[in-house]
Amino acid sequence: MFANFSIDFFIFGIMPYIALTVLIVGSIARYERDPFTWKSSSSQLLRRKQLILGSILFHVGIITVFFGHLLGLFTPVWVLDALGIPYAVKQWMAVLIGGIAGAVALVGATILLHRRLTDSRIRMNSSFSDIGIMVLIWLQLLIGLGTITLTLRHMDGVEMVTFMNWSQSVILLNINAWLDVANVHWLYKVHIFLGLLITILFPFTRLVHMVSGFAAPFRYLFRSGYQIVRTRRAPAARSE
Secondary structure, X not given: OOOOOOHHHHHHHHHHHHHHHHHHHHHHHHHHHOHHHOOOXXXXXXOHHHHHHHHHHHHHHHHHHHHHHHHHHHOOHHHHHHXXXXXXXXXXXXXXXXXXXXXXXXHHHHHHHHHHHHXXXXXXXXXXXXXXXXXXXXXXXXXXXXXXXXHOOOOOOHHHHHHHHHHHHHHOOOOOHHHHHOOOOHHHHHHHHHHHHHHHHHHHOHHHHHHHHHHHHHHHHOOOOOOOOOOXXXXXXXXX
């Protein structure tokens, strides 16, 4: 029955849709059922200086990496062709900007993880998911930086286009999208797998606070009732 089963087909053909479904449905369900858990659960009162340094480095780096991946993977190839941007130039931009941002995020994540694991008070106030998701992100950043060494071996941009075609084919519901990345280096595959795994875990961790700024306005627009505000009347003067 499973003789023709391919792990590549599951990870790159099925898992993206599982991840997107869990991300959307899980986030909405948590926001509706447990809105008071929709927070970052800051431990700022404990070792504040180390938190500030690690947090700034991590957030600046990870936001740059996130939007870099978003633009890099989902910009149609024809846009690059129309603008006359050589694939090699885009590849170098990804390596330089992504490499620096990834390194900054990794340093920040290391500081935050060290702080959470070595301080007994912070560790006692940390859940398993707090530490687990941070370890996964740290590992993902490390592997992402490791893929740069592979990328430097082929700076023509061909493999970059391969990943662009795969991600865009997934969005377009192409059932054969997984074939685009079936033969890439295993380190790339691990990087993609961890990214999808983090996406699946996203709604069940403190990472949900990232979308708070987007969720609140939509909840306000589509709420069932409205708050009624009445002016307070001044008490009537008592006649003597």
